[in-house]
Amino acid sequence: MNDLYKEFEREALPHVDALYNFAYKMTGDSDDADDLVQETFLKAFRFFDKFEKGTNCKAWLFRIMKNSFINDYRKNTKQPGKVDYDDVQNFYENIKASDVKTEHLEADVYANLMDDDVSKALDSMPEDFRTVIILSDVEGFTYEEIAEFIDCPVGTVRSRLHRARKMLYTKLFDYAKENGFIKE
């Protein structure tokens, strides 16, 4: 085994779970996620000599996967996800400070929700919004890294994340209310 492979194994392979997790959430299918991740690692290995040492390898792998997702997977399966910004604006407008009780804004209130309720709520979000939440809150990427991933300015990441979390809040709130964890 040559040095390049050893380095690839050390730098890139530890991120396989994060890539698979993200691929699964984007495709919703374990076989497609498998193929997407395998394709990503093959491309990453092919171009590993171009990877700038000391930079964020996980972010680099995610960018490769995004290109594979857009170029190969989505082209073959479905149209790009579209977001109805009017809907989002409505969600955004629906939340007024006067309607929200601060006791509803503690993570403890949502502790009784099932983990799969939280995952389902996230899965039901439009793709653009789901993506920024996963990249930020599940994978821990910075705004700059997310901006590179989604090809948008940092300001757009901030704005999208802000709206996405508000949209997700309304879904989690509804789940919690339906299940009797929140009483108005």
Add this chain to the structure above:
Amino acid sequence: MERRIYLYEELTALADCEIKDPERISYLKEIIRNNRDCEIEYKIQTTVKSVVSNRVLRLNAPHKLQSRIIESTTGKARTKTRKNNSYINLFLNKKTAFAAAVFAITSFIFILLNDSGKTSPRNMYKQAEANFVSLMNGKLKPQKLCGTPEEVKSFFSESGVNYAAFVPKMVPWKITGAVVSDEAGTKLAHHIYSDDSGHLIYLYQVNRFFLENNRVLELPDEISSACYKGDFIKLEYKNHSTFIFRYDDNIITLVTNDNPQKVEKYFISECFRQN
């Protein structure tokens, strides 16, 4: 309005530790303290961030994928995940027509599964069958005697089962009790029905995420993919029968010493009807 939205977005950036200027941080914190709208905006961001980072289910890459990556990057032949449908599928039961030719089908699968020769202790349906035998021998007793679906669900919830269990009413069987087991820290739901003749129906159900990539339990690929497609598997033995199927997001293994045709006709078909 625009200025206000910009301010709210800055609060989002604060929640994400993306504001680096100490003066700006102090200014925003001051606003949060003194303005209820800003306080609410900031708390929505921190609450959702916390819930997502702690509660969203994370999957690990399957071992076979990791092996394939290593093989392919070290120059060995590359393989695609998606297999041609195996011939097993031809014999699986579609929920729309599950009365047909079940015994021949299940005998075939039974042979095939046994031919694999190795059964992991984490194999879900093997665990279910072993539990059923223990129930019959009196070695396993319900932790909680329950008579209604609500009691069972409440017991599951209080005992830390973190997914919605399917607990239907099923005449002529009556709910008799429930057990919560612990598999590597994950609480799993089991419940039992009985009839007046002493027949038992035992259900062991887990959220499908726990089976993805063998996170908590394992199930042979042929069985899990059949369940995801809406088929069910039936295995007949001398003293009991096992059914494996999907209900919503759960994979359920049912083991019974009752007449398998009766269970299939009344219990399984009702589960599919409600799904």
